Amino acid sequence: MRFKAGVKTLNGRSEKLNVLRLGRSDAINANVLDVTLDELVSAHLNQAVQKSSEEKNPQRIFEDHKSTDTAFKETRSKLDQFRAKGQVPPDELLREFELLKKKRTQLSQEIDNTRDRNNEIARNNDLNRRRIQQEIVDGAHVICATLSGSGHEMFQNLSIDFETVIIDEAAQSIELSALIPLKYGCAKCILVGDPKQLPPTVLSKEASRFQYEQSLFVRMQSNHPNDVHLLDIQYRMHPAISLFPSVTFYDGLLQDGPDMAKLRARPWHNSQLLSPYRFFDVQGLHQSASKGHSLVNIAELNVAMQLYERLLTDFQAYDFSGKIGIITPYKGQLREMKTRFAARYGNSIFAKVEFNTTDAFQGRESEVIIFSCVRASNKGIGFLSDIRRMNVGLTRAKSSLWVLGNSQSLVQGEFWKKLITDARQRHVYTDGDVLSMLERPQFTGYRNVDMADADANESSTSTVHTPTETRSSNEMESVSARNTPTPVPSGPSGGFNGLDDTKTCANCGSFDHFTRNCDNAEALELAKARDPGIPVVKATRSPSPPPQRQQQQGKRKLPPSGPFAKNTKRKIDAETPQEVPSLRRTW
Incomplete structure (x- = not known):
């Protein structure tokens, strides 16, 4: 598919290539069907038939013959009426009759010739197909095929000679398969593969014991390590x-x-x-x-x-x-x-x-x-x-x-x-x-952002978009509660690390454990103040964070809300004093 878009030369110019894909059309990716040999041959044959049909369209000739024959019979009937009355037919009617008669004979001959020509085309269809196949192969810059497909009997009937053979995923093919395309007289063979990925699939344990699953790539790498070049820059993955x-x-x-x-x-x-x-x-x-x-x-x-x-x-x-x-x-x-x-x-x-x-x-x-x-x-x-x-x-x-x-x-x-x-x-x-x-x-x-050019937009900006968060009314906190900083956890559970939200504690805000496993005494006491149903050891409420921390937190911007935004925002009971610190984490 990438070859279809063309390639860049060493000087940076883009060049279009004539690409040919060999193989069964029903087993090939739909995006490259238009460059398969079968499709290209069919297109050429259809053009030839269409051109022939345009020159001498049998259907058009048949319709002309039918209308001419009808007009001929009507004219003859008029002539017969004149003769039956003993009258002399007009010269104009006689001339029309002769012209129609001549045209009908000519069209009949054309129909016969066209049928003979189409029959001849049908008889020579195999020869035409083979000739067109050879023309397409000769005009291709790059021919793509599977290893087994390159040994198809069709190649025996075509004159194919490759200067260079490139075998992709060479580490995934058995040696014998890799030898098939080498029989077309190539001067250079390039094997591209990754021996650290899957080898050829060999089901026979006996065959595997004799290293049947070893690829030609691995054999060459083992015997000529200096001829192996590592492509060490990847352009695929994040x-x-x-x-x-x-x-x-x-x-x-x-x-x-x-x-x-x-x-x-x-x-x-x-x-x-x-x-x-x-x-x-x-x-x-x-x-x-x-x-x-x-x-x-x-x-x-x-x-x-x-x-x-x-x-x-x-x-x-x-x-x-x-x-x-x-x-x-x-x-x-x-x-x-x-x-x-x-x-x-x-x-x-x-x-x-x-x-x-x-x-x-x-x-x-x-x-x-x-x-x-x-x-x-x-x-x-x-x-x-x-x-x-x-x-x-x-x-x-x-x-x-x-x-x-x-x-x-x-x-x-x-x-x-x-x-x-x-x-x-x-x-x-x-x-x-x-x-x-x-x-x-x-x-x-x-949801409503136009993302038609998302790739370009994302690569050209570093702005962090804050998502819209939907919250029901009974989950809303008071302004003072939301703006109150969270006390720094001091228990053995560790504290907020600002990175990992795969686990979130609704009590202390830690991302290192779940709520049920919380062992932070300060946070548990605060949770108890909000919800008397939580069994905790009685303790005094921790003092507010020092002014310096409040000032720093006041300058920080909130990041995009994570998947646990609801979990870290606790409902404030109507009877709970507003000055009770919220457990909503500030960034």
Whole structure:
């Protein structure tokens, strides 16, 4: 698809290319159907037939013959009437009769000739098709085909000679397949691939034992390491997404292209739950699929649907068609996802969202990727432990990657444990009732924003948009209560860190634990003052923060409200004195 748009030369000029895609039209992406050999040949044949038809249109000739024959019969009938009365027909009528007779004979001959010519075209159709195929191949600058497709019998009948052969995803093909396109006399072969991602799929254990799954790329890399060049700058992922794969899989050598954070910034990133990269700890057990031995995880499926619904609801002006991919290692989960999404959104969902397995998505990319890990048991993580499959799943997204997994299960794998630890340290880890969190609007203020050029707008501004927050009247706080700073927590729970809102305590405001686990005495006492039903140890109310802190807080601007805005704003009882400090956190 990118070749169709042209390429830039070394001097920066854009050049259009004649691109040809070989293969079955029914198995090719609809966006490139117009450059497939079958479609191009059909277009040429239709033009030839149309040109021939325009020159001698059989239908038009037949209609002319029919009208001429009718006029001829009418004229002859008039002549017969004159002769029956013993009268001499007018000369004009006689001339008209002769002209119609001559024209009818001529049209009859043309119809016969056209039919013969069309029959000849039909008999020579194979020869014409082969000639047109050769013309199209000769005129193509770039010919794209699968490895097996390049060995199709059609190539045996065409004269094809390649100066250069480039094999993409070369680390994912077996050696014998990589040899197929090399038989067309190429002077140079370039293998492009990533040996740290999935190798060829080989089901036979016996074949694997003899290294049948080893690719030509890996063999060349092992024997000629100096001829391998590392492409160490990535232009796909937001830096928040590329950080973990770079450090974990590529020893930190993978670098981001210039301004990738700016280029990949999107409106929904202002919500911490919809940040560029996040791990959602989804609690729930997997189960066997109805067909085969694959697995499904309904809890993760529900979260994936809610993430999609959240984007559609909060960002209605943004066109997500073709920009969301939902991938999973398990075919059972894939089938279940397709079924449930189709039941909810109709079959049109498949034109908007791409569903696929992790393996099949290798080499592909999407604006947003939702990665469902499925595994949720204490009996291991199966082939999720293959870090190459893990690497593929984590490097498909451009602007947003949301990983859905059960942390208690995934930590059984060495690298998945690293991912979860990394997510916690970077404060991109969300646990608890994930589904309920996502059911809340994140950025309702964006619903009516024109996002036709969201990419350009987001990359050209650093303004933080404050979302609209909807609150019922019984949740409103008094002005004095809202403006009163929160006392600094001093218990062992730690305090406000300003970064991680995956856990939020409604008592002390800490993001390190839930309300039920709060051990901050000061905050519990304040909660008791607001709600006598909370059992706490009696203590005096903490003094107001020092004036210096109040002054600093007064200068700070409120950030975009997070998904927990409601949780951290407590209803003030009518009998509670107004000077009781609110637990609403100020930034």
